[in-house]
Structure formats: C-alpha cells, structure tokens
Amino acid sequence: MISSFSKTILILKTSIRFIAYYWSVVRVEIIFSICLKIIHALIPSIQLIITKKMVDSISEIFQHRENLDYAMQYLAIQTLLLIIGHVLISLERINNIKMQNKITFVTEERIITKTSSIPIMHYEKSDFYDQLLRVSSGQSQRVVEMFNGPLIVLQNILTLSTLIGIISTIHWLTSISIILFAFLPLVINIKISKLNHNLNRETTQLSRLINYFLNLLKGRESAKEIRVFQLQDYLINRWKIVYQKYTNRKFSFDIYNSYFRTGLEVLTAVLIALNLGFIIWIGAKSNLTIGDYTAISQAFISIQGILVTLSYSISSLYANSLSIQELIQFLEFSDELAVDNNTNIKTDENDLIGNGIFVDNLNFYYDKNGPPILDHISFRIHPGEKVAIVGDNGAGKSTLVKCLLGFYRTYNGNIYYGETELRNIPSSKIFNHVSTVFQDFCKYELTVNENIAFGDVRHIDDKNKIIDASIKGDSFSFINQFPIKYDTQLGRSFNGGTELSGGQWQKMAISRAFFRSSKIIILDEPAASLDPFAEASLYKKFTELSNGKTTIIISHRLSSCINADLILVMKQGKIVEQGSHKELLSLDGYYAKMFNLQAKNYHSADTVC
Numbered sequence: 001m002i003s004s005f006s007k008t009i010l011i012l013k014t015s016i017r018f019i020a021y022y023w024s025v026v027r028v029e030i031i032f033s034i035c036l037k038i039i040h041a042l043i044p045s046i047q048l049i050i051t052k053k054m055v056d057s058i059s060e061i062f063q064h065r066e067n068l069d070y071a072m073q074y075l076a077i078q079t080l081l082l083i084i085g086h087v088l089i090s091l092e093r094i095n096n097i098k099m100q101n102k103i104t105f106v107t108e109e110r111i112i113t114k115t116s117s118i119p120i121m122h123y124e125k126s127d128f129y130d131q132l133l134r135v136s137s138g139q140s141q142r143v144v145e146m147f148n149g150p151l152i153v154l155q156n157i158l159t160l161s162t163l164i165g166i167i168s169t170i171h172w173l174t175s176i177s178i179i180l181f182a183f184l185p186l187v188i189n190i191k192i193s194k195l196n197h198n199l200n201r202e203t204t205q206l207s208r209l210i211n212y213f214l215n216l217l218k219g220r221e222s223a224k225e226i227r228v229f230q231l232q233d234y235l236i237n238r239w240k241i242v243y244q245k246y247t248n249r250k251f252s253f254d255i256y257n258s259y260f261r262t263g264l265e266v267l268t269a270v271l272i273a274l275n276l277g278f279i280i281w282i283g284a285k286s287n288l289t290i291g292d293y294t295a296i297s298q299a300f301i302s303i304q305g306i307l308v309t310l311s312y313s314i315s316s317l318y319a320n321s322l323s324i325q326e327l328i329q330f331l332e333f334s335d336e337l338a339v340d341n342n343t344n345i346k347t348d349e350n351d352l353i354g355n356g357i358f359v360d361n362l363n364f365y366y367d368k369n370g371p372p373i374l375d376h377i378s379f380r381i382h383p384g385e386k387v388a389i390v391g392d393n394g395a396g397k398s399t400l401v402k403c404l405l406g407f408y409r410t411y412n413g414n415i416y417y418g419e420t421e422l423r424n425i426p427s428s429k430i431f432n433h434v435s436t437v438f439q440d441f442c443k444y445e446l447t448v449n450e451n452i453a454f455g456d457v458r459h460i461d462d463k464n465k466i467i468d469a470s471i472k473g474d475s476f477s478f479i480n481q482f483p484i485k486y487d488t489q490l491g492r493s494f495n496g497g498t499e500l501s502g503g504q505w506q507k508m509a510i511s512r513a514f515f516r517s518s519k520i521i522i523l524d525e526p527a528a529s530l531d532p533f534a535e536a537s538l539y540k541k542f543t544e545l546s547n548g549k550t551t552i553i554i555s556h557r558l559s560s561c562i563n564a565d566l567i568l569v570m571k572q573g574k575i576v577e578q579g580s581h582k583e584l585l586s587l588d589g590y591y592a593k594m595f596n597l598q599a600k601n602y603h604s605a606d607t608v609c
C-alpha cells in the first residue's frame with residue numbers, strides 16, 4: 001500500500017516538474033490531444049447503447065417481422081461512429097507526430113546544451129558517462145510517452161467508467177466482477193516496469209563497454225594498431241565475454257518477465273471464463289434481452305482490452321517517470337555546481353586577467369582516496385611573462401594547467417588572478433581571455449575556415465583574420481594547395497573531405513589559437529607532431545606574436561624553454577625547481593640533468609651521423 005502510494009507520488013511529482021519543463025513547447029498539441037481523447041473516450045459507450053438497441057430491434061424484426069427503419073437508423077449511426085473513430089485516430093496520429101518532433105528537438109537541444117556546459121570535472125567520472133548514456137538514449141520517445149501516457153490513461157478511465165455505468169444499469173453485479181478483474185494486470189505490469197528500470201541501470205556500464213569494443217573494432221582510428229598488433233581475436237573475445245554477460249543478465253530478466261506475463265494471461269483467461277459464465281447465469285435468472293446480453297458481452301470484451309491498455313499505460317508511466325526523473329536531474333545537474341551562477345564578481349575582466357597569476361599551496365586529487373596529483377604547488381606569474389612547465393610523464397603538468405583554467409575547482413589552496421581567487425571568477429571571464437592548444441586538441445571534420453575561426457567564432461566571417469591566423473600558425477602553405485582552399489572540408493568522415501597529416505592537424509590547432517586575440521596563451525605540447533623546421537618556426541613566431549602576453553607552454557623539448565622567464569620543473573605532483581634557464585642550469589639539479597641529457601643525445605646523434 002505504502003509502496004503504491006509512493007509510486008503515485010513519484011509519478012505525480014515527476015509529472016508536475018516535467019510539465020513545467022515542456023508545457024510552453026507543446027501546450028497547443030496537449031490541449032488538442034485532450035479534446036480528441038475526451039471525444040474518443042465517449043464513442044465506445046455510445047456504440048454500446050446503439051448496439052443494444054440495434055440488436056433488440058433486429059430481434060424484434062426476426063420475431064414479429066417489424067419495420068426495418070429503426071434497425072437501419074441504428075446501423076447508420078454505428079457506421080458514423082466508426083468513421084468518427086477513424087478520423088479521430090488519424091488526427092491524434094498527426095498531432096502526436098507534431099508533438100514528437102517538437103519534443104525531440106527541444107529535448108536534444110536541452111541535453112546537448114547541458115552536456116556542453118557541464119563542468120569538465122564530471123567527465124573524469126565513469127558514473128557521469130553512464131548517466132549521459134541513459135539520458136541520451138531514447139529519452140525523446142519517453143518524453144512523448146510521458147505526455148501521452150496520462151492522456152491515454154484519462155481516455156481509458158473515461159471510457160471504462162461510462163461502459164461500467166452503462167452495464168450497471170443492465171445488471172449491477174457484472175460491473176463489480178469487471179472491476180475485480182482490473183487490478184491484477186496493473187500490479188504485475190508495474191512490478192515488471194520497476195524491474196526493467198533497475199535492469200537498465202545495472203547494465204548501462206556493460207552496454208557502454210560493448211559499444212567501446214565495437215567502436216574499437218570498427219573505428220578508423222584504431223584500425224591500424226589493431227592490425228599491426230593483431231588484436232582482433234583478443235578484442236573480439238573480450239567483446240564476446242561482455243556481450244554474453246549482458247545478454248545473460250537480460251535473458252534471465254526476460255524469462256522472469258515471461259513467467260509473469262504467462263501467469264497473467266492464464267489468470268486473465270480464467271477470469272474471462274468466470275465472468276462470461278456469470279453473465280450467462282445472470283441472463284438465465286433475470287429478464288435480460290438478447291440486446292442486453294450482446295451489449296454486456298461487447299462491453300466485457302472492450303473493457304478487457306481497455307484494462308490491458310490501462311495497465312500497460314500506468315506501468316509505462318511509472319517506468320517513464322523513473323527515467324524522466326533522471327533526465328530532469330541531469331538537466332538541473334550542473335545548476336547546483338555551475339560556477340557562473342555562484343560567482344558574483346564585480347571586478348573588471350581586464351584587471352582580473354591582466355594582473356598576473358599567483359598559485360599558493362595548491363593541492364589537487366582526482367580521487368579522494370588516491371595520491372595527490374598536485375602537491376603543495378606555489379609560484380607566481382607576472383603579467384606578460386613566458387612560463388615553461390617541464391617534467392616527467394604523469395608529473396601533473398596538464399592537470400596544473402586545467403586547474404589554472406578553472407576546469408577543476410575542487411582544489412585546496414588558492415589560485416589568484418590579480419587579487420581575486422579563481423573560485424570566485426566565472427569560467428566565461430577566464431575563457432574570454434585565453435587561447436589554448438591542448439595535447440588532445442580537436443580535429444573538427446568541418447571546413448578549414450571553421451577549423452581556424454573556431455578560435456573566436458564571433459569573427460567567423462572575417463576572411464583576412466583567418467588567413468592571417470593561418471600564416472601565423474604555419475598552415476597557410478598547405479591550405480593554399482587545396483583547390484577550394486579555405487572552403488575545403490577536412491577529415492574523411494564526410495563526402496569530399498581531405499585528410500590532413502598529424503602535423504598539419506596540429507598546425508590547424510595552432511592557427512586556431514592564433515586566431516583568438518587573448519591575454520593568456522596556453523600550449524600543451526604544441527610541437528609534438530611538428531617537423532624540426534615547423535617546430536623552430538613555431539617557437540620563433542610564438543615568441544614574436546606573444547609579446548606582452550602571458551604564455552604557458554608545457555614541453556618535453558627543453559630547448560624550447562631557454563628563453564622562458566620562468567621554468568617550473570615538476571616531479572610526482574611537486575614543483576621541485578623553479579627559475580630561469582640560467583638559474584636552473586647553475587643549480588645543477590633535476591632540470592640541468594634533463595637538459596644535459598637531451599643535449600648529449602643530440603650531440604651523440606651528431607657524431608653518429
């Protein structure tokens with residue numbers, strides 16, 4: 001009882017929040033649908049009355065050879081009702097398609113808007129991907145069902161009560177047996193919906209893993225490695241194991257589900273037989289006409305259909321409200337954490353960004369129980385300084401930069417932009433003034449123009465600025481060799497696309513960074529795919545173009561750090577040394593060791609050559 005009550009409350013609460021989300025989008029369609037469903041709900045009852053009258057008048061004709069007029073009139077009304085029913089169904093179908101189109105569009109738009117603005121930190125958790133998959137797949141359909149469900153329930157309840165009302169006037173006991181008949185399918189279907197929802201939650205991770213293996217095995221990026229390392233059999237086996245685990249779990253649910261349904265169907269058949277027997281018994285005991293008996297039988301069959309539909313509708317309403325609740329939570333998810341909503345800062349952006357950065361005793365963990373990724377980090381960057389971050393793989397260089405950008409705000413210690421602590425600065429205020437090339441930069445399979453202008457999309461139509469950025473980023477020469485130059489579609493995913501080499505894609509990303517006029521430039525391994533000429537040219541241009549700007553470069557090639565004002569040397573999450581190239585060399589510590597090793601390698605390579 002308590003559980004049914006809490007399910008009803010859940011459905012009601014979710015429905016109210018849900019209607020608030022979508023009412024403005026589909027109110028016209030909903031009102032139209034309610035009108036159609038009310039009219040539709042009354043048709044079976046009118047049909048029932050007409051059927052009774054028609055059968056009785058036919059019976060009169062057979063027994064007493066009466067005039068055919070009445071029977072013909074009833075037949076005409078029946079036919080008219082049938083036609084109205086079909087027209088209503090067709091109007092409902094069109095209305096549903098309209099509603100579905102609008103809802104699909106708005107839901108997808110809301111999901112992608114939320115996903116693209118959610119704090120980056122969430123992308124570090126696997127739970128987030130599970131939730132994302134659940135809210136992204138089939139959600140629009142559920143949203144439509146969530147609107148249609150209550151309307152179908154309303155329509156069926158209305159039809160049911162009018163039918164029961166009509167047959168009660170014939171004999172009250174028949175309606176009671178029919179009501180008893182209603183409960184069981186409802187309870188069983190709700191139970192199955194709940195199980196289905198739980199199964200869906202449990203298996204999300206498995207289904208993601210299956211997709212991951214499929215993408216690896218079918219994907220273009222992984223195709224080369226898989227062949228060279230001959231990973232096909234191993235990966236296919238891994239996929240098989242996960243797939244079987246997934247299907248076994250689903251199969252045991254299907255068996256359970258099927259037992260329930262078979263039990264339900266057997267029970268329904270028994271109840272139908274009992275009810276029909278009961279009606280025959282009543283017919284024999286009281287003065288029912290042949291019309292009454294036909295009407296009761298027809299009502300009985302209609303009611304049986306309605307009860308099944310009703311139980312499915314209510315149970316899927318319950319299942320949908322569980323999923324929709326998750327969708328609403330997701331859409332409101334980042335609002336709790338949204339940095340921009342919680343920060344209320346009046347300081348001028350130029351004062352914020354242009355006054356240097358001070359990092360004071362910064363500590364950061366990805367996992368609360370894991371080791372510190374950034375461990376008591378402190379340094380100061382004066383406005384316009386050139387900073388290089390160097391160190392071992394996994395030392396925490398990229399993580400430090402992500403903290404500086406405000407992607408991760410759950411750190412201990414402080415990061416000040418000017419006088420203001422980063423946690424109090426809206427992300428947008430920082431992003432407005434930063435240009436970056438990440439280690440895993442994006443390869444947009446769109447046009448060259450877009451690839452460059454995405455650095456500052458407000459100027460996407462400024463062709464001269466795009467050309468200028470391509471010259472600075474060293475992509476100008478190869479773009480000019482394309483027949484349609486800056487309109488060339490890049491990548492192989494779409495028709496007519498041109499694929500670039502790794503270094504050319506990197507030059508595209510660098511051009512994009514130069515397209516943006518920013519006070520701070522951050523480059524994470526910008527020369528990883530560049531040839532030695534391009535690398536030398538990049539650093540030269542970068543030094544010229546970044547004059548007066550604060551620049552932070554992460555690099556494993558220490559020759560690129562020689563001119564930096566400040567070099568931060570990182571090891572296991574700590575800054576072990578900091579200073580200029582000269583200072584660090586004279587310190588003769590970790591930096592000097594790394595630098596001399598690289599220099600020695602070049603030198604010995606020289607002698608070998």
Ligand SMILES: Nc1ncnc2c1ncn2[C@@H]1O[C@H](COP(=O)(O)OP(=O)(O)OP(=O)(O)O)[C@@H](O)[C@H]1O
Pocket residue numbers: 124366367373391392393394395396397398399400
């Ligand atoms: N999303 C994440 N979740 C958990 N741990 C992470 C995550 N990203 C990085 N790490 C861990 O944090 C540590 C620092 O990683 P980071 O990428 O900052 O190193 P890095 O110095 O930039 O390395 P590299 O020079 O190899 O690029 C590593 O031990 C890495 O395993």
